[in-house]
Amino acid sequence: MPELAEVDYFRKQWNPGLGQRIEKVLVHPKARIFRGIDTKRFVRALSGATLERSEARGKQMLFVAKEHGAKTKAWLGLHLGMTGKLRVEPPGFEPARHDHLVLVQSKRALVFDDPRLFGRVLFAEGATAPAWWSKLPPDLLSPAFTVQALADFLRRRARAPIKAVLLMQERFPGIGNWMADEILWRAAIHPKQPAGSLDTARLRVLYREIRAVCRNALRIIGRDWSDPPDSWLFNHRWQKGGTCPRTGAKLQHATIGGRTTCWSPGRQKLK
DNA sequence: TCCTATGTTGTATG
DNA sequence: ACATACAACATAGG
Numbered sequence: 505m506p507e508l509a510e511v512d513y514f515r516k517q518w519n520p521g522l523g524q525r526i527e528k529v530l531v532h533p534k535a536r537i538f539r540g541i542d543t544k545r546f547v548r549a550l551s552g553a554t555l556e557r558s559e560a561r562g563k564q565m566l567f568v569a570k571e572h573g574a575k576t577k578a579w580l581g582l583h584l585g586m587t588g589k590l591r592v593e594p595p596g597f598e599p600a601r602h603d604h605l606v607l608v609q610s611k612r613a614l615v616f617d618d619p620r621l622f623g624r625v626l627f628a629e630g631a632t633a634p635a636w637w638s639k640l641p642p643d644l645l646s647p648a649f650t651v652q653a654l655a656d657f658l659r660r661r662a663r664a665p666i667k668a669v670l671l672m673q674e675r676f677p678g679i680g681n682w683m684a685d686e687i688l689w690r691a692a693i694h695p696k697q698p699a700g701s702l703d704t705a706r707l708r709v710l711y712r713e714i715r716a717v718c719r720n721a722l723r724i725i726g727r728d729w730s731d732p733p734d735s736w737l738f739n740h741r742w743q744k745g746g747t748c749p750r751t752g753a754k755l756q757h758a759t760i761g762g763r764t765t766c767w768s769p770g771r772q773k774l775k
Numbered sequence: 776t777c778c779t780a781t782g783t784t785g786t787a788t789g
Numbered sequence: 790a791c792a793t794a795c796a797a798c799a800t801a802g803g
Contacts, residue, residue: 505781536798563782586782587800602800620799622782664793673783680781762795764779 506584508644508678508718509726512560514590518567521592521607521614525554526569530599530606536621537585537604546627549578550607555614561640562677566633576629581636585622591615641677644718651711658707662700666710668761669699676714681763682738683721687713689737689748694772695765701775741766 506514529550533543553569556577560566567580582590597613599606605616605625616623628634642648657675658666670676670684679687688695691713693706702710724730732738737755740746746755748768756769 507781510781583782586780619801620780620782622798624783661792668793671782682781763782 505587505589506563507680507683507721508562509721509724510729511563511565511584511678512722512726513729514584514588515558515560515565517590517592518555518558518614520612521555521609522557523554524609524611526550526552526607526609528608530603530608532599532604535604537588537616537618537623537625539624541625541627546625549627549629550580553578555607555609561637561643562673563680564637564640564677566637576631579626579628579630579634579637581624581626581634582616583624583626585618585620585624587620588616588618588623591617641674644676644678644714645722649715651708654711654714655707658699658702662698664699665696665760666693666699666702667695667763667765670714671761671763678718679714681765682741683717685741685766686737687717688772689766689768690717692771694774695760695767697774737766737768 529547531538531543531547550569553571556568556570558565558567563583565582567582569578569580593613593615595608595611595613597606597615599615602617602619603615604618607614626636628636653675658669661669667684667688670679670687671681685695687710691706691710693702693710720732724732735749737749740749740755747753748755748771751768751770753768753770755766757764757766759765
């Protein structure tokens with residue numbers, strides 16, 4: 505499910521637990537989401553700590569916890585993969601099969617569930633944020649993401665289809681399959697268009713639409729999981745016989761960059 | 776039974 | 790070393 509805006513929506517689901525102590529940590533220690541981390545140490549570090557704050561960057565989330573009087577903090581990174589979710593349950597809650605991580609507090613339980621297990625937990629202890637957090641690429645809505653940065657990246661990926669390039673998190677953190685299609689549809693660029701073949705004018709349009717889709721998705725989906733309006737491709741792309749909300753043409757589908765891709769044939773042409 | 780799924784990563788190839 | 794393509798991961802639902 506989760507791309508930029510959905511991730512921020514799920515992050516906020518744990519807001520009621522901020523400023524509150526973690527009494528107990530329940531894990532399915534062998535679940536794939538814990539690959540590469542020491543779950544015993546992880547549980548020990550978070551137990552008794554107070555959840556201070558959270559942030560989202562692209563598809564990655566950070567939760568910071570600190571034990572009263574301690575010098576170091578516990579840094580909890582969460583990635584939702586394809587099917588991860590964050591939710592809140594009552595404190596006596598019994599984890600079910602897919603509830604792999606539960607932070608139990610006195611008044612609620614914060615639950616991370618992920619049936620397909622493509623998600624991931626990251627963890628570190630220390631006084632400052634770990635590299636896996638501080639080295640993340642700049643947010644697409646920040647001043648550090650410039651037309652020049654976009655142009656440079658596309659030039660290095662010149663022969664790859666633009667759809668595949670937009671999915672690369674090292675430059676487009678938070679963009680996923682539906683956002684990439686939405687951006688290219690708005691920018692009137694064919695998803696198979698080689699990334700290095702866009703002229704300056706089309707590059708500027710692409711830049712503008714990347715930012716617009718991020719901003720609008722956060723405003724609509726990120727705020728309260730509202731449905732985007734029917735003027736977006738979003739509400740048509742998965743429908744059988746779906747049509748373009750701008751041209752009325754039947755939408756086309758193909759696998760591009762390894763992912764199911766949807767576009768409006770009259771509007772998005774190879775050039 | 777077979778196909779699909781809003782994601783990443785390891786590996787092979789050029 | 791870098792760019793590109795694709796199978797693999799695990800589960801549920803149509």
